[in-house]
Amino acid sequence: MDSLNEKDIEVWGLSLRLFHWLLAIAFFVSWWAVGHDIRLHILAGACIAGLLLYRLIWGFLGEKHAKFFSFTPSFINIKQHFLDLIKLKTRHDIGHTPIGSIMIYALFMSLFILVISGFSLIALQMNIGPLYGLQTTYSTEVFIQSTHHWCFEALQVLVFIHLLGVAVESILQRTNLIKSMFTGKKTIKENINI
Amino acid sequence: MKPLMVLSSFFILASLTISQTALATNSSIAMLLEKYQSEGANQFDANKGKSKWQEQHIQKKTGKPVSCATCHTTDLRKTGSHIRTGKLIEAMSLKTNPKRFQDTKKIEKWFKRNCKWTWGRECTAQEKGDFLLFFQSQ
């Protein structure tokens, strides 16, 4: 006879969870600090740079669901996920969902541009940081500043969609995804033969 | 007896203080007047200072007629204002503004600037002396 057994497995490792929450905190601190204290803004930004570096490495060396190979989005999977969403169908993705994977990569790229443009600006304006000594014309500096600004605007949109997505998927998957990002665990149902 | 002593010493001290201030200012002006005399000026006349104060000259840059009174007004007891910026200029009268004219360097600085701007040249020792007397008189 087959019966369903519930089992808790660790999907997100400790360092990955720390990464996620530190990134969120650093992002909001950096956001707040722009108008108030540029030093804090730069510190938070540099922190984000380090977090991204970790994630890049961990995407190759980390646990199963952290590895990039485990969530490369394919057109077929994305299409299926999209259809499931429209039909409000319950899915049981253990790691990242297909559309969620796109979000991850979108966030990566935006944050990467944000960080590079940020490092360029502190090099240009204060001659510090990993890009110190960088020289450009004023119009290039203005362009980098605009890039930094628009990248941030894009990230606000992405973060909003991300939060929305987490909420929607939590409901559809009947799983508290936010809790999972704290504990690292998800409950899976597996068939066992008695 | 005692209150009378306190009162009289107060009045003596007060009058000494006031006269000291008046003396101190007069001493700066007195120093300058001496300097101007050594530069060849004759007796100074407050009325001459008054008439020159209102003399119109064409300002080099704007081409418009101006005089000292344009900014400082003809009545030295009044507050003047800068014709372009509107910045307020305290009264030039020594009696109205006893704190004025304490720094000879400052007096010479403003003479140099304002004579050159208004008249296109520096004021002579005679003219400056006349002006100083005019400031003291009102």
Place this chain on the structure above:
Amino acid sequence: MKQKRLWGTVLLFGCVTLSMATLAWSDGWEREGDEEHEGRGFMQQTAGVSPAINKAYKNECSACHFAYPAGFLPKRSWIKMMATLDDHFGENAELDNETTNEITSYLTTHAADQAPNRFSRSITRSIADKAVPLRITETNYFLRKHREIPKRMVEGNIKVRSFSNCISCHTGAERGSFDEDGVNIPGYGRWED
């Protein structure tokens, strides 16, 4: 699994420490042997511009207007400004030789292309090599920073009248702070971006 957890955490904090440490990288203050500026760390270098601190400059040059920070113009502009005080924007602002020299020395030492403040490099970059601007409000840097402010809030505002009147809106100007946070336009309030 426990090993991976440990190494993951080590990697995480290692990366963050490294990236934050890179903020200390710099080729240092450009002029060697300048005692006043040696060892300027990350925290000091973030100040936008130094406020006017020289006594003579403050006394003489804020009698009619705000004592503009020396870091807002390049050295060559201050030299020209101090050499033409007899026609200072239409006024005669001449000073005696001693005072003129003292102020010129202060301004040129702290000029945009000499001082390592956060705005300075950008200001210098925004001015063409051959240009010798005398009006801070006409430099590209200034124009860009103020490009979103409508005329009615400045020229049309009786309490401001001109962009050269920094102190009417920048409440921290006297201490060298021009952050957007401290902007309060008279009659309009805080500048919300």
